Amino acid sequence: MTTTMHMVASTAQPAMTSQNKCAVCSFKKLCLPLGLDEADVGRLDKIIGRRRRVARDENLYRMDQPFTSLYAVRFGHFKTAQVNPDGKQQITGFQMAGDLLGMDAIGAGRHACAAVALEDSEVCEIPFARLQELFGQVPQLLQHFHRIMSQEIMREQNVMLFLGNMRAEQRFAVFLLNLSARYAARGYSPSNFQLRMSREDIGDYLGLTIESISRLLSKFRKAGWISIDNRELAILDRPSLEALSTGVAAAQRNNVVEIRQAVAA
Amino acid sequence: MTTTMHMVASTAQPAMTSQNKCAVCSFKKLCLPLGLDEADVGRLDKIIGRRRRVARDENLYRMDQPFTSLYAVRFGHFKTAQVNPDGKQQITGFQMAGDLLGMDAIGAGRHACAAVALEDSEVCEIPFARLQELFGQVPQLLQHFHRIMSQEIMREQNVMLFLGNMRAEQRFAVFLLNLSARYAARGYSPSNFQLRMSREDIGDYLGLTIESISRLLSKFRKAGWISIDNRELAILDRPSLEALSTGVAAAQRNNVVEIRQAVAA
DNA sequence: CGGATTCTTGAAGTCGCTCAACGAACGTGG
């Protein structure tokens, strides 16, 4: 593979010292330390517990487990999933480096969903009680924490939006572009990346079956919008995907229908 | 109508003084003041801005509007809705007395969705900047605020769950039981209440069409599970609704299929 | 009242699901 302007979206462990210093973490601008001065980052560092490695398919935490800590993804990928009584899982999100996990558990004191590593990953453990102590001393940190929680609420609203009223194609386009944007924000290629999750996981996230995901991938490939080889994905025609994702295509279809009706009338 | 053990779920304005005192508000146990001592409730009272009346169909705030305040519903009902590019709306939630509105806007500084009154309603305006100041002085308040935000994240995950992998009947049963539980928590009848929202709103919340909602209401009525007269609803057979909502019915269906297959084999 | 909105019900259509078979990739142990 040739080198590109962007780093390839691999999961290579970032270079770092023997300690888990936020100051030298390449994802500090996406994570809790955003906007803190050097001294405050140091204070945050102090309370951060041990780093924790999570092997592929291992649970970082399970549903109903008591809540003690938030986790910041250091490298690797996770999924968070709720299991409903009849056995099916709803995946509520995919998390990557810099993302914060566990905020849904603060309210009830136990985790409302399970977090599972999609590949060998590592997280920073952030004991919530100690974080709360720090809030009193570092107002900036508190503010940013509120922003992060609020963004999580917004993110979920977007999921509700596509689950509630988008067609399969549109959901899938939104999904791909969302991944693309998130990799871009991390300095990776927005056009070439690996799908870290199985087709089944994508389906459980988008409210579709594994077969539908497979068909959508084939369809998008045949349309020339993407290339897909196993889990290696390339976005070839972003404008088309964007048109789909914003519902322009749907609107156009509607126009066509209206025109047809007008002609018929 | 005869008097019952429960208050009827009407929107009568709670008795109160000329000022908006949390201390005398009947919903303080559902709202921000939960767990505060008298003195701290007084401090909270001081920062709460004017009460604000919102007429039916009026916007409390619109999408993209700059964020300045959170709002606590004092009486009445609201819906929060996102509009997607192709015109359809996704309703992200229905809010009633004691619920907090606007948390999704903290992150971006502008509202990610619109809040519309479903009937003549009233809210307490809580300027967020002043609330932030208070966080430093009243740790209990901060803790509870985190719980509320976290619960909002959990609530949305539940919406994702039914949007993503429940059938129409199941979604609708979950919806009705959720309303029931929320009215119960407010001291109203869990069995008899009014649907404050239109069929269209319910549909836009559950990811279904208005026609489907209408058919579901008829079906549930004919099955003897509910009675419905216009928007006046009564739950007649809670166990059946609960079975539906937890997917037991679906599981039973699956069992039947398995049994059929076993017999056929 | 009467017009507009909301709701109900039916008939037809479609999108995504279910079921089924097969192929590819993986990884484990010989």
Next chain:
DNA sequence: CCACGTTCGTTGAGCGACTTCAAGAATCCG
């Protein structure tokens, strides 16, 4: 390294749940 079983992914055919379209009934509200 290959053989093997297992998991994962693809593709097709048929079906069913929900939508779309359409018309009429009920309700709201000025």
